[in-house]
Amino acid sequence: MPKRIPEQTFWNERFEKEGYLFGTEPNSFLKSQATLFSPGQKVLSVADGEGRNGTFLADLGTDVHAVDFSDVALAKAEKLAAERGVTIRTEQVDLLSHEFSPQTYHAVVAIFIQFATPEQRGRLFENLKNALKSGGLFVLQGYRPEQIEYGTGGPPERTNMYTEEFLRQTFADFDIKHLHSHDDSIDEGPGHSGMSALIDLIAKKPT
Numbered sequence: 001m002p003k004r005i006p007e008q009t010f011w012n013e014r015f016e017k018e019g020y021l022f023g024t025e026p027n028s029f030l031k032s033q034a035t036l037f038s039p040g041q042k043v044l045s046v047a048d049g050e051g052r053n054g055t056f057l058a059d060l061g062t063d064v065h066a067v068d069f070s071d072v073a074l075a076k077a078e079k080l081a082a083e084r085g086v087t088i089r090t091e092q093v094d095l096l097s098h099e100f101s102p103q104t105y106h107a108v109v110a111i112f113i114q115f116a117t118p119e120q121r122g123r124l125f126e127n128l129k130n131a132l133k134s135g136g137l138f139v140l141q142g143y144r145p146e147q148i149e150y151g152t153g154g155p156p157e158r159t160n161m162y163t164e165e166f167l168r169q170t171f172a173d174f175d176i177k178h179l180h181s182h183d184d185s186i187d188e189g190p191g192h193s194g195m196s197a198l199i200d201l202i203a204k205k206p207t
């Protein structure tokens with residue numbers, strides 16, 4: 001990455017603390033979708049952080065490319081993978097400028113990636129959708145705007161959160177297999193803890 005940006009310092013400082021900010025267990029929604037993934041599939045784990053989701057996907061036998069702009073988080077992800085006896089390929093990228101190769105992954109996994117503003121996320125999502133192979137799956141869990149009232153995780157910007165309308169528009173050219181808004185209590189380390197306004201998506205790229 002060419003230069004350190006302030007948001008990267010913010011995240012590195014959070015990840016420098018002892019322990020795992022979002023825990024070491026995979027996100028519950030992702031875990032519930034384990035049967036979607038088959039050994040040998042190429043999976044992009046977007047903004048994978050300290051590797052709880054990337055290592056889970058590798059444990060399913062998939063070929064994981066875990067990207068994030070925090071070098072501190074990626075080092076912890078590699079340590080977690082080694083402890084679990086799995087391999088993930090980590091790469092430090094700024095997702096707001098990095099271009100992925102088209103038609104590369106069988107699945108893109110995006111768990112809590114609300115760092116992009118409404119102005120930034122159109123390009124981000126197009127880039128990630130483009131990186132999927134035809135027939136590939138986009139698996140996402142994020143926060144809805146109502147999360148601001150809960151204050152149990154996520155950025156302070158309401159407009160960065162996802163609505164069903166936004167996801168329907170963004171994935172209008174995909175087959176939306178599952179789109180579900182729900183409020184549930186989550187326990188994902190000190191970073192995500194308590195009642196939360198969530199939204200889940202599984203969308204398939206046309207063949």
Ligand SMILES: C[S@@+](CC[C@H](N)C(=O)[O-])C[C@H]1O[C@@H](n2cnc3c(N)ncnc32)[C@H](O)[C@@H]1O
Pocket residue numbers: 007011022027046047048049050051052053067068069070073093094095096110111112113115
């Ligand atoms: C809420 S955390 C989620 C981490 C992980 N997906 C999980 O569920 O444990 C958001 C992640 O986005 C990363 N991130 C934020 N802005 C980014 C950017 N522009 N490029 C790459 N990663 C970014 C942070 O470093 C952090 O790891």
